[in-house]
Amino acid sequence: MTSALERELGVDLLIRSSTGVRPTEAGRTLLVEARAVLARYERAVSALSRHTEPGGSLLRLGIPLELPEDLLVGPLARVGERFPETRVRARHLSTAAQFAALRTGDLDVALVREHPIGGGLDASLIVAEPLGVLVTDEMAGRVAGPAGVRLERLVGVHWVGFPRTASPAWYDEVTAILRSHGLDLGPPAPEGQELIPEVKFTAVLSGRAFALAPPHWSAPLPPGVTWLPLLERPLVRRTWAVWPAESRRRDLGALVAALEDAYGGHNDGEEPGGKG
Template identity: 60%
Template sequence: MVRLMEIREMRAFVAVVEAGTMSKAARQLHLSQPALSQTITALERRLGLQLLVRTSTGVRTTDAGATLLGEARAVLARHDQALAALARHTTTGVLRVGVPLELPPELLPSALARLAAAYPETRVQARHLSSVAQVAALRAGELDVGLVRERPPGPDLDAVLVVAEDVGVLLAADLAEKLGSPVRLEDLAGLEWFAFARAGSPAWYDELAAILRSHGLDVGPEVPEEQRLIVELKIPAVNAGGAYAFAPPEWPYPLPDTVRWVPLAGTPIVRRTWAVWPAASHRRDVAEFVAALEDYRAD
């Protein structure tokens, strides 16, 4: 018996067929290629059908895949149309928000306070997710607003820049005193970068890695995709004296006396955060929340 397919699986399948290659579709969906390939393989296994023929130059549909393509496109169009139609009647309810690590401490409280004043019946559900996971959830209809480190491409999502932070560096206190303030990126040579997994935010990781390399720093091996960044681990890693970590000036975690935040000379690294939401959304509480986030940057 064929089980029901998830909307995200249909979107993934259609994206692969339309892109022609797994790698191109993965970039468009902001997913890692192995994760996308696993999604398609799992779908084929569950249906008991081969949907795609993989070749050295790309993919093409089988007869079953061609049938699914037409049906999936129709289902997705109807799904998106239904969400848009319902959204026109929705001013209150549940606002599902994706949240990354290390937001400015006042960003969400100020936006939520304004939302509560305008729409007191709206309940907010926050989920800590990577940028890639948030974009996938937005496209699957599982989030209403995301706060991401890289602006997603495509006309299906709208975005506005809400935060631009001049990133500094966390160092062991004795090392920070030795290097002075502000510290030059070049002076971090020989230390290990406490990095995050590229799969969670590829564009931001690549931008950051390119800046480090341009200053003669070794970015080291990529962090495994399954290894989540735990903010609390930054402190012991830096405290040992052989590593550094990047953090914004309003880092929302307490620092011990043995660790210092130091600005970077020339402010070479700027971390941006975008508010992202479905372009077809007509929810007024979403619009109010996004406007509050945008006004935070203006202030």
């Protein structure tokens, strides 16, 4: 790095010898100036911090029903270390409800299934999960190969879906892919119904339906239900962290940065844990 600076500046910054190196006059001048620049930077950061919202406050976080169970553990711990006075309050909400809460100021940051459209909100991708399917053990024996199942093998079995109002763009993406493989969407889910694990399991155990589920699913599978990976990964569910673009909260920024750092560990498509 020093050699590159010397070439750029056209001066020697160090005198090199067999006994070591020492700065030239130009090198000492550069060192003084560099220290002054660093000092000014520290003063600028200190001054700017007075104009940002302090960390000592409530951070309201929206989360969907299904996330890798350890996704938030590390990021929340990091925020707690840097901003011990910050309290995080999490709420389970649909994507549509989270967007509405962000725009009314009732949430500070949201974890949603769709990238926001238009201005006013910033977003960062934090999880991409290749989805698999939940089917009965008997059905798995009929349709699956050693590595998983192809979507078209589920023709004639209807999908246990979620209401479109919960996440319109994600719903449209899922249904378009299912239809392209010839699948039956089944009856539409009632508006406002949350697709909790018990609803999925009850429908699947009937033997006439399948449900979508991520590989890292915290809910234990009941006897008679199997999770299968989908071959060629036709369905990838993405989750974004979204927050108001004008926000200057340092604790919020720390949480988003920690979620981004954790992103790579939640995209390997491994099979979820065994049955409960």
